[in-house]
Amino acid sequence: MISVDWATYTQLLALVQNSIIAAAVLGIVGGLIGVFVMQRDMAFAVHGISELSFAGAAAALLLGVNVVAGSILGSLIAAGIIGVLGARARDRNSIIGVLMPFGLGLGILFLALYPGRSGNKFGLLTGQIISVDLPQLGLLMGISALVLVSLLVIWRPLTFDSLDAEVASARGVPGRALSIVFMILLGLAVAVSIQVIGALLVLALLVTPAAAALRVSASPVLVPLLSMAFGLVSAVGGILLALGGSLPISPYITTISFAIYLVCRLIERRVRGGASRRPRVPAVAEVAR
Amino acid sequence: MTRDPSSTDPAPVLSIRGGALRFGPRTLWSGLDLDVRAGEFIAVLGANGTGKTSLLKAMLGEQRLASGEVLVDGHPAHRGHRGIGYIPQQKIVAPGTPLRGRDLVMLGVNGRRYGPPITSRADRQKVDALLASVGATHYADQPLGSLSGGEQQRLRVAQSLADDPALLLCDEPLMSLDLQHQRGVSELIDARRRDHGTAVVFVTHDVNPVLSMVDRVLYLAQGAFTIGTPDEVLRSDVLSGLYGTPVDVIRTHGRVVVVGTPDGDHHHEVVA
Numbered sequence: 001m002i003s004v005d006w007a008t009y010t011q012l013l014a015l016v017q018n019s020i021i022a023a024a025v026l027g028i029v030g031g032l033i034g035v036f037v038m039q040r041d042m043a044f045a046v047h048g049i050s051e052l053s054f055a056g057a058a059a060a061l062l063l064g065v066n067v068v069a070g071s072i073l074g075s076l077i078a079a080g081i082i083g084v085l086g087a088r089a090r091d092r093n094s095i096i097g098v099l100m101p102f103g104l105g106l107g108i109l110f111l112a113l114y115p116g117r118s119g120n121k122f123g124l125l126t127g128q129i130i131s132v133d134l135p136q137l138g139l140l141m142g143i144s145a146l147v148l149v150s151l152l153v154i155w156r157p158l159t160f161d162s163l164d165a166e167v168a169s170a171r172g173v174p175g176r177a178l179s180i181v182f183m184i185l186l187g188l189a190v191a192v193s194i195q196v197i198g199a200l201l202v203l204a205l206l207v208t209p210a211a212a213a214l215r216v217s218a219s220p221v222l223v224p225l226l227s228m229a230f231g232l233v234s235a236v237g238g239i240l241l242a243l244g245g246s247l248p249i250s251p252y253i254t255t256i257s258f259a260i261y262l263v264c265r266l267i268e269r270r271v272r273g274g275a276s277r278r279p280r281v282p283a284v285a286e287v288a289r
Numbered sequence: 290m291t292r293d294p295s296s297t298d299p300a301p302v303l304s305i306r307g308g309a310l311r312f313g314p315r316t317l318w319s320g321l322d323l324d325v326r327a328g329e330f331i332a333v334l335g336a337n338g339t340g341k342t343s344l345l346k347a348m349l350g351e352q353r354l355a356s357g358e359v360l361v362d363g364h365p366a367h368r369g370h371r372g373i374g375y376i377p378q379q380k381i382v383a384p385g386t387p388l389r390g391r392d393l394v395m396l397g398v399n400g401r402r403y404g405p406p407i408t409s410r411a412d413r414q415k416v417d418a419l420l421a422s423v424g425a426t427h428y429a430d431q432p433l434g435s436l437s438g439g440e441q442q443r444l445r446v447a448q449s450l451a452d453d454p455a456l457l458l459c460d461e462p463l464m465s466l467d468l469q470h471q472r473g474v475s476e477l478i479d480a481r482r483r484d485h486g487t488a489v490v491f492v493t494h495d496v497n498p499v500l501s502m503v504d505r506v507l508y509l510a511q512g513a514f515t516i517g518t519p520d521e522v523l524r525s526d527v528l529s530g531l532y533g534t535p536v537d538v539i540r541t542h543g544r545v546v547v548v549g550t551p552d553g554d555h556h557h558e559v560v561a
Contacts, residue, residue, distance in 0.1 A: 038385030152405050160400035163386060163393070163433075166377050167448070170349045170458075172369015173401050214385055218432030220406075223387035 012243050018137050023235040025144045026196050027205060031231030032151055033189045034210030035224045036182065039162040043207045045082055045183075048096035049190045051103035052078035054199035056191075057124050058110035067124075068136050072143070072191040078103065079187030083180045107199070126198035127250035140192045147185050147192075158182060159220070196235060197250050204254040205231055208261050215264040216271070230260045300363055301326050302372075302456045302488040303348060308357035310340045310347070317343065318514050321357065323507065327455065328486040330479065330502050332493060332519075335509030336550065341492045344509075345458050348490065349375065361456060369401070374449030374487075376478075378461040379442050382434040390436060391429040393444045394419050397451030419447040423477055439470025446477050457481065459491045463498055471498040478502075496523070497544045510550070523547070 013020075037046055056074020060067045078099060086092030107124070151158075160168040161175045169175050193205045209230035213223045238253030301324035309319035317340035325331055333341050346352035347359050350366040359366040361373060382388075394416045395408065420426045423443040428436060436444070442462055449457060457478065463471040479502040482489050491499060496506065496519070506522040508515050510531050515522055522528070523545050528536045537548040 035387060039383060039387070041383060041385065153403050155406040156396070156400050156402050159388070159406075160396045163382070163388060163396065164377070164380070167375055167445075168396075168400065169351065169368070170373070170375040171397070171401050211385070214387055218387055218389055218434075220387050220389075220392050 009244060013240075016239065016243065018134065020236055020239055022137050022140050023196055023239050024232050025141055026192055027209075027231035027233070027235030028228045029144045029147050029189055029231075030193055030205035030235070031209040031213075031228035032148065032224055033186060034206050034208075034231070035213070035227050036151075036158060036162060037186070037207055038210045038214060039159070040182070042092075042186070043203060044093055044096050045086075046186065046190060046203055046206050048082060048100045048103075049075050049078040049187055050194060050199045050202040051100045051107070053103075053187070053191050053194050054124055055103040055107035055110065057194065057199075058107040058114070061116070061124070062110045062114045066136070066139075068139050068191070068195060071194055072188065074103070075187035075191035076184060079183040079190075080180075083183035124194065124198060125200050127196055127201065127248060127253070136195070140195055143188050143192050147188050150181070150185055154178060154181060197253055201250050201254055204250075204257045205235060208254075208257040209234065212257075212261040212264040215261070215268040230257070234260065299327065301360075302329075302362060303490065304360040304363075305347075306358050306360070308344075308347070308359065309355045310343055310352075311355040316355075316512050318509055318512065319356070321514060323516065325456070325488045325490060327488055328482050330482055330489045330491065330499070330504045331507060332491050332496050332499060332503045332505075333507045333509065334493065334496055335514075336494070339509035339511070341509060342460055345460050345490065345492055348456075348458055349373065371452050372455045374452070374454035374457045376442075376445050376449045376457065376459040376462045378464040379438040379445075379466065382441070384434060386433055388433045389430050390425060390433060390440070390444050391416055391420060393433055393441075394425075394429075394447045394451070397448030415451070419450060420444075422450070423447040437470075438466050439473060442466060442470065442474045443477065446474060446481075450481065453485075455487060457487050457489045459489065459493075461493055462491075463493065463495075468498075475499045475502065500543075500545060519545070 037043060053071045053075035056077070057067050057071035059074070060070020063070075081099060082092060082095055086095045111124070157168070157173045158178055160171070160173050161178050165175045189206060190202055193202045197205055210223070210227040212230050213226035217223050217226060234253050234257040237256045238249050241252040241256075242249040303323070303325040305321055305323040307319075308321035308323075310317040311319075317338075323331075333344060335341050343352050347354050348361065348366055350359075350368040350370065361370055395412065397419075398412050398415055399408065417426070420429045423446050425440065425443045425447060428440055433441070433444075445462070459478065462478070463474060466474065475498050478489060478491070479499075481487050491503075493499065496503065500519060503519050505516060506519050508522050508528070508531065510528075511533070513531055515527060515531050517527075523538050525536060525538045528538055528547060528550075532550060534549075534551050536550055539546045539548060
């Protein structure tokens, strides 16, 4: 399988340099927004958005327009619907459950109608970053930067709202507006991630790194940093490994991401002595007071 | 314990004039006048569905009254009022929450601030002081989700005090705590109003944990209400009149038990 010699590998590396930079940025963005995906319990929403994003990208492919733009449009429509109709968690899951097959079905329809190269078709579902051209890479980077900066700006109010919407609102945090902004940012992050890893595997960049980080820390500083690092290692590592062989990038990314998660679980067991939660020492101390 | 609420000291911290709450054709209460002065502890009692929490939401500027007005510090209640601290009931922290005890308190200090989430030294010192004031320092670095209900509620008290509020609104803060922690948390709130003159509005379905602290009771029942000291309100004749049906108020071992209320609230007969 790995039959490429070192000289060829470095040549390839130069060719995909832009893709590696893009993957690094996407890994970081996915890791960062993943922290809020976990806190707001929205993993299922990520999957739902990604299917409509896929439909948008497929439609763009069929119409011969910018695939990234189509993907973003699909994402934003899904994020908007989920954000407006699914304010409450229970409503949200049913709305996502309804949207998801519809989006996937639309996407498959558009792809069936598309007369072009089949590699492009499959790529939307399972990843295709090598086939992204330079202007599109620029677009991906720009959007990633926008998501990153926006997240940092709303970080504290969004954390407050995620933890305790009632108290946050009493303290003047505009929860409704923040949720919609967050859904838009999530939509954008999903749309760009799809370009790297494909609609079906988006969770590996938007959920797994944060889930792994949460296993080993509860620090509001350490968790986002670790999550970003995990996302970056998964995305870039996936590309570097894939270059050496003939397999697509996505399985490498998902496997690295999953392996990191497993390691984090093992570390958690070691640190916390097998229990998933710390023993209740302070509670006992409090009673004794 | 009993101050005279009608004495002519400074303007009330909280003032409700002719307040009415209606949901569709149903009137929960109307003609509610209430002045809460600095340092006063008001318990809001009543069964589920009598509009206790809605009253609190009106004070927070999150619930519009059908008529009347709510003034906080002399101005109409509005969302995010700096002079109000809010303590909710204990709730389960989502498992994916990367926050420790101290971070909950930090959100009270800077949670509504936009911009890069960089914590200043002044904010950290403030949080340390708040943690110490509620005796939460020794578990402040534990993950929030791993703390007991009582530990969490101490942190929520600290969080609510971040802006040095003149009015504390508490919505069932002792719910699902054991007796030990009920006492600990209510004593914190009581100490605050004694030391800082903070007015307290305390919504609860059980007055007993705070009975010794309460200056006045606002008792809501079936579209009506009555206000007075616990001794004036928690009496068989008064509550029978309020409910329009015979109700017994039993005082036993320093506890108040109201028996026979027609609210259909199963828990109601063991509490006030």
